[in-house]
Amino acid sequence: MSLSYLTPEFKVLRDYDKCINCKVCMRQCSFEVHSYDEHLDKMISNDMNCVNCQRCVVLCPTQALTIIKHPQTFKEHANWTYDAIRDIYRQAETGGVLLSSMGNDRPYPIYWDKMVINASQVTNPSIDPLREPMELRVYIGRKLDKIEVDENLNVKTKMPPQLKLETPIMFSAMSYGSISYNAHAALARAAEELGILYNTGEGGLHEDFRKYGKNTIVQVASGRFGVDREYLNTAAAIEIKIGQGAKPGIGGHLPGEKVSEDISATRMIPPGSDAISPAPHHDIYSIEDLAQLIYSLKEATDYQKPVGVKIAAVNNVAAIASGIARAGADYIAIDGFRGGTGAAPKRIRDNVGIPIEFAIAAVDARLRSEGIRHTVSLVAAGSIRNSADIVKAIALGADAVYIATAALIALGCHMCQKCHTGKCNWGIATQDPNLVKRLNPEIGYKRLVNLVQAWSHEIKEMLGGMGINDIESLKGNRLMLRGIGMTQKELDILGILAAGE
């Protein structure tokens, strides 16, 4: 092997006045950065391996460690940036497709941050959620054109199946395999406690988590991993995964080294074998074929469960969503191009797809104009970072949102973007039992519950401020938003006015 041109990305600064040679950092770092030098009787570091996950920083009992971006730079060049040059070195050395994880990290505009929310003053009094009831409950599923009631006002019409969410937030699909058993345990338990749902992703459902069935959405993806009768029968809803925001148009590979005994049992494939999800479902080449699978799953579950379809946000998302609604989906989950992933080719993650803000607005507008918006629920995904993003997503037309990266951050993720290595020092994106046990599901689920409860309260306050007491009244209520620093075209697509208008 010739000399690598790559230099360290990060630098470990150790304050030797504070370091007590306890070796905690050495034991904590799965990337093997820290070691103890007996001759020198001190801890030393190999900066080359550091990914800046900050596990050592947090765990060091004397706060002796700081990780900084390595000060070494190339001669400044606005075009040939640090990343551009290093990526070429990496590919020239390996001949490989660049792999990355977590969401798109490029500095595209974030339209959430160019929208502001309305509040009432004088004429339409605001509501105090601490004093007055505030409804956050939503139902995900197809609504009928009309319902009939009998003389006692009992509803006579049979409603299609609905998912009841106590707050308009769900945990988005993350497979067992891409994340750990303990991460799944925390998500499932938090979903139950919060009265919402989590999503198994496409890696099957571990038998230990079947007891959370009524809070579980199971995925049917192109690889059909772990899809059997019990899987379909246990779940509250079934989601056909067509695409994912981080990698629209391509499939996925869970590398064989991550297919442990337990993963193999859950996915129902032999240990050590690559788990390959082809790019398309090979039984779906058209909207008609999609309808066929939707109804196959409805038949399979006696029309008792909502069947949703998840797609990545791409150019013609509005037309695609219209087709999906007409194909009989009960909900459509749309994943924007900043959505997270356990592993994706970097170029695709960073360059393919469109922002969720535009996608949800375009889809909602299209379905309304066609008079079919009520026939399907919309779930917005792809980098929801806080409660204000949720309020904005709902005002643009979503019924609810999916969060995943935010949930992992709540569990301790430090955004090192190394999930694809399987060495997550925080016990999240790993199958190494020694790392997995670092994530305590007991603590983890409480952190998730805290996060969602805090966000729910913030949503109530924002709703109250607008003089609205029911989240349903915010849905598609674009008058509650104003844009700042956008072009007229962008405002038009979002269907909102500029601030001051």
Added chain:
Amino acid sequence: MKTINASGIYYRDLNEIIKELVRSGEDIINLKNVNGQRYIGDNLSGTTKINIEGTPGNDMAAFMDGLTIEVFGNGQDAIGNTMNDGNIIIHGHAGDTVGYGMRGGSIYIKDSVGYRVGIHMKEYKDKVPVIVIGGSAGDFFGEYMAGGCMIVLNLKNDENIVGEYCGTGMHGGVIYLRGDVEDYKLGKEVIKEKIDDKDYAFIQKYVENFCQFFDYDFQKIMNHSFVKLHPIGKRPYGNMYA
């Protein structure tokens, strides 16, 4: 034993009747005049035998887990889609995407099949799905195959025993072809080999079943050369990434 005249019955109503009979443990259901009704046997389990006269629609036996379905006629697309267990016998042709993501059980087809058959079949422990085809198969046969066994007998000596892109991305399982296949049709993840005695012994019971279902002479079929296709490794794309 129950006999149902399916003529003119909407697929949902027909499947409702079938589900109820299967769940109540009916041993044999005879369906007459089936004409394109979809999803027959979808996600059902049990030991019922369903005999179908006519042409059942797409996604027959999808997610099925048990049961035997015998079709006295042709089948359509996506038969045995993501099927977990059970047996299917088709006295005729079948369409595209037979056995997609199939994980267990068997499908025997007397004549030929369409495109994309056996894509992403997989196996786990003692669950090994099998598809036996009397005629020939279209393009993308066994693409992404991850487990199980497919046998193509080409009894009518079609010029193309399988179409192009056979076994692309294959990383498990095995395909047996009675005859040979041009290398250009094979995915680069596939190795082609002559079969040995162990292979003959392995496919014997499946070919015997085929002969029994469709009344063929076992010796005549086996008195022929076969090739076997299997994947180079369990990790076809292991070195693709940096």
